Amino acid sequence: MTSTPLRVAISGAGVAGPALAHWLLRAGHEPTLIEHSPAFRTGGYVIDFWGVGYRVAQRMGIEQAVRDAGYQVQRLEAVDDAGRVRASMRTDAFERLAGGCFTSLPRGDLAAAVYATVAHRCETLFDDSITAIDAHDDAVGLTLRSGRQRAFDLVIGADGLHSNVRRQVFGPDADYEHYLGCRVAACVVEGYRPRDELVYVTHSAPGKQAARFTLRDNRSLFLFVFRSEETADPGSLQARRQVLRDEFDDAGWECPRMLDAMDRAEDLYFDVVSQVRMPAWSRGRVALVGDAAACISLMGGEGTGLAMTEAYVMTGELLRANGDHRRAFQAYEARLRPLIARKQRAAQGVVNFFAARTHAGIWLRNMGIRAMNLPWLTRLIAGRSVRDDFELPEYDL
Template sequence: MHQKSVLISGAGIAGPTLAYWLKAAGFSPTLVESAPALRSGGYVIDFWGLGYDIAERMGLLDQINDVGYRVREMRIVGDGSRRLAGFGTDTFTELTGGRFVTLARSDLSRLLFATVKDRTETIFGDEIVDLRQQADCVEVRFRRAGLRRFDLLVGADGLHSAVRRLAFGPQTQFEKELGYAVAAFEARGYRPRDENVYIMYGQPGLMLGRFTKREDRTLFLFVFTSDRDALPSRLELQKAFLREKYRDAAWEVPRILDELERAPELYLDHVSQIRMGHWSKGRVALVGDAAFCVSLLAGQGSALAMISAFALAGELARAGGRHEEAFARYEALLRSYVEAKQRGAERFAGAFAPKTRWGLLFRNQVARALAFPGLAKLLIGRDIIDRLQLPDYDWAAAETAG
């Protein structure tokens, strides 16, 4: 095969991972990212399983562990900060064989991008506005850079994927909302600081979490029940919306809402999944959240993004660039695994913000049970332990085959 060109939309998690493994297989990837630079800040993720294994193959484990956090406790508190329930992370350490770390999603993205930034064309501050599939290429029109042609196009551009919209249709065809919304922001200098403890406070239908980060930063995460109505898009309206939602909450909520007023940026979105009949169409394929978002609350979106990127690159290598064959194998390999993760995420979403007082009491009882490794394995082991075996793709052979 000739050195096939692959345009990857999105430089978050899946995009740089895909570019890395495509390079290993002898392809010529190009990354395009609508943001002017890599995003910073943002929420933290728990990272384990096959995503952790892929990061190790990319030589990133030491750096990931350096920037990561070793959370020692998840603690649920009541109105007066009294501990109601919780568990230590020994539970997850045992279930994952110690291969578990919490880190900022933006830190993981930065480390992944560093593996390809000096050897992959990257276009920041631009986006795909139109695409046309031809017999031998995909014609892509960028908002700024005009028209270009690539052998293949991959959407790695998240829940609100532009590539998915242009190639497959509007998001409403594939989105399943889970009845919740999520918001997050960071503040500096907030007190108290509970190092390496994730603290959750809740009332029926809402939760507010607090996590202490380095450099005197604190991350706040809001999760609350939400209907399908559109969420406000302007920052001041988003802040007013959250103030109204949490106006009757106790604990540290009034002080946290005061911090919110000073926040220069805020993440706010519905908690959704993407469910598609196929993840590819002609010369266009999707990876990560663009193909099968399991929801932000599932805890494995970043790992699944890396897994799908690794598998897609591997199948393209194995098929010698024959994209129809590779896309079919990629989907056959991951479809049932991803669907199981989506079902688990649906079960798990309600644990963040149970809708009734009885639901809160039950959630707290489950959290107490998770303090016992045997019970934890019974309750959540199937959602934590990865059963999928990824193929051992022959990257060196693929690289020389071109």
Template structure:
């Protein structure tokens, strides 16, 4: 069986698959184009089968202890009065706020710190060339170096440049028509332990969420055509946000006033990735590079963690890499397809355009708030079932 594996991307899917491949006896190199581990980012959550994978890794308690402390989700009006409130889940049942809510950077840090003895992390480099033959894969890097591996796994995000070296033009990237800008605020007197969601006419939404680092995370979302803000200068993004949200009240002026050249600001035009295949010979892909479902699904991290476990397990027990990749795709494809089926009307259902639409949305929330959390979770989290039956792979005896 193969022994040396290159994994691109040190966010969630990459470190998780590296963890399990190491347990199976593989030698793993994780490559990250950033010069250091990226510790920024917003809240992410893990549900269902993803939580079970973390338990099998022995990390569930550590991740919970480093969570954001979010108590639940409150939908509010312009005066910050609560329209409807949904407490955090307890693991067996999750609403908009899952039991495990954690900052992306904190999650990545804990995953990297859990790396096994056969795993190496390399920073500040990226793959620029890939050539494979029957016995292995020759990889060239942006720094001018080269190496040979038995397998290569791309786990470096929705716009993976590595993926395009092998699967050029195959992955269909479909925008959902929603921009979201994410950033960090100093914690203010009105910030508590709840995620606060505010709707404004014009299909605009503002969110404030607690973290465990003494700050507050914000996001501003708006339905729009693609305007090229991804990759744009910070100055251009700030100008767009101030123009788009200029007349919005609540806490939005506070958010806009905080923006400056040094702001930790990230903007994303949400899109799904659908690829007809996830492997080519000795090269595979997983996570958002293979199947991004968008944050609107509520399933992105769960899919990444679950897919990493399944891929490592199938490669560990297969007779060769081809059989491993085939078994991985057969097991994961139905789960991914289900997660990518966003609820009808998303994202506009939660981003009403008119004042009448906002009022109707709030009425629906009040009704939903009078029922169990299940009544609203399916509207915001995509598939009702966030669980895939996980095989019991014999990692410690493989490789």
């Protein structure tokens, strides 16, 4: 426990923000979450959850909730236009590499498990956002969209790839966001058939991939990834749907039926596949965690777990520095930057898995999927990535 409680404003109530609030509360600080959405957000795509993030979840006491919400995926299948399986890969090798600490779950379900630990213990300002940041040597003044004026000791941007805090304090997105050439969309629909339990089914055409995964309660999750030179958000729900129709109407397999089902979905996640690369993750009393600081992108497969790790390490370093934010922020960044850099390099190398440019590239990708059924090859190719090679620090939290 710290002897000097800090008032900490956290922009963003996704995963990174509530995870940080959890650890700050355990250290005796006073976090306030500020979230622009009118209520807690769910949705997003299914993520694989393992590694250091999983170990942080264990220390938070939410492992069982995560496992209950998760799915133990059995296989990944790549199918052709007629639905015939062209490549299949068992996933048990990855679970063994992770020592059994591996599950797959919707990102929103993980966020809910994290937020449940702080929901009734810290102030959360929904339907609000930071419109001005006035930093001083001894405090940070915030002006909120609601008109509130608040003062805090520290401000942390945990507000994702398109971080509001990063933009206001560090500069425009274009200075730090590196587009990897793809856009991604995801939605959850009810009543879709067929259902392949615990099988992640993908179909590829040159430059694009559609996938589906069966969820509980008669639901299915769709994921669309496609190469594009365009990066602007289409805007409205209808405009987003039209972009996907333009890309996938003639992509074969079940794509036309998936697009029709998508029209019934109330929410459609749509974003670019980008990384955030910054020379520094803090400035004065303002710092960044998660995708706001160092997004590795969808291609990395571990961004959410890394965000939880960053939240844990930041709090631990604040504790070790006895609240000296400058020393703590430097230690936090020095400890994590090598790990993040490795994850970003690895993510850049798997773009072709999601969106191979040619039929020949799809064929090669399928050959690679088949080869991953060989345990020794899985260990050789994926062993280091799954194990992380990062010693999670022990803090008195």
